Amino acid sequence: MKNTVISMRNVDFDYDQKPALQQINFEIPQGAFMGLVGPNGGGKTTLIKLILGLLKPQRGSIELLGTPINKFKNWNKIGFVSQKANTFNRGFPATVEEVVSMGLTAKVGYLRFFSRNHREKIKEAVDQVGMAAYLHENIGDLSGGQQQRVFIARALVSDPELLILDEPTVGVDTEHVQKFYELLHKLNHDKNITLLLVTHDIGTMTRHATNIVCLNKTMHFHGNPDQFSSLSDAELSNYYGHALNLVSHEH
Numbered sequence: 729m730k731n732t733v734i735s736m737r738n739v740d741f742d743y744d745q746k747p748a749l750q751q752i753n754f755e756i757p758q759g760a761f762m763g764l765v766g767p768n769g770g771g772k773t774t775l776i777k778l779i780l781g782l783l784k785p786q787r788g789s790i791e792l793l794g795t796p797i798n799k800f801k802n803w804n805k806i807g808f809v810s811q812k813a814n815t816f817n818r819g820f821p822a823t824v825e826e827v828v829s830m831g832l833t834a835k836v837g838y839l840r841f842f843s844r845n846h847r848e849k850i851k852e853a854v855d856q857v858g859m860a861a862y863l864h865e866n867i868g869d870l871s872g873g874q875q876q877r878v879f880i881a882r883a884l885v886s887d888p889e890l891l892i893l894d895e896p897t898v899g900v901d902t903e904h905v906q907k908f909y910e911l912l913h914k915l916n917h918d919k920n921i922t923l924l925l926v927t928h929d930i931g932t933m934t935r936h937a938t939n940i941v942c943l944n945k946t947m948h949f950h951g952n953p954d955q956f957s958s959l960s961d962a963e964l965s966n967y968y969g970h971a972l973n974l975v976s977h978e979h
Contacts, residue, residue: 756922756924896927912925
């Protein structure tokens, strides 16, 4: 039986007494690739913040890797890649190696020297995302797709069991989106890393994820991609609160 990586039970969260999430219940088993979809303002970012411990639920419980979140200490086992493309300073003076090394800070600490083993871990993470040839390149000189691979390497360098990606293809050109999903598939299948991907690209998600959650303050759907694809336009529009067309950005 597979272990449960994330478990949420009856989770509610309010902003100034206005419900943002209500009665959220789901589990992510080890090795799953879960896609989290839903409209803007539907609570996806709030859900991620709850999982990362940045917010605390008003009601309900969250467990990470079998441990109640208020007692969870192994945060190096949780990797996170944010919407880098819209906020990253392309003039930031750091090489790919230096950016990836930041993922070891929790283990090594600030202002400490990296051992040979640490540097091998950095090279291994960079190689996993296909960026070994750019190890000493400045991060600002890379394309959006290449930069996003580097930020995934930064998350991978601490050997996470769960990798959370929040709209990672925002700002990435269409040419690199397919390669990006191929990378995620490899990490999921070859490395058995559990993935939680927040995306608006529903059409592409249904071809890659093992599970899909549709969130709009409450959970409107939780099932496999085939079940999600079989939903009618009327059902999807009702979940999203507006008319919706499934368009894949993968070519």
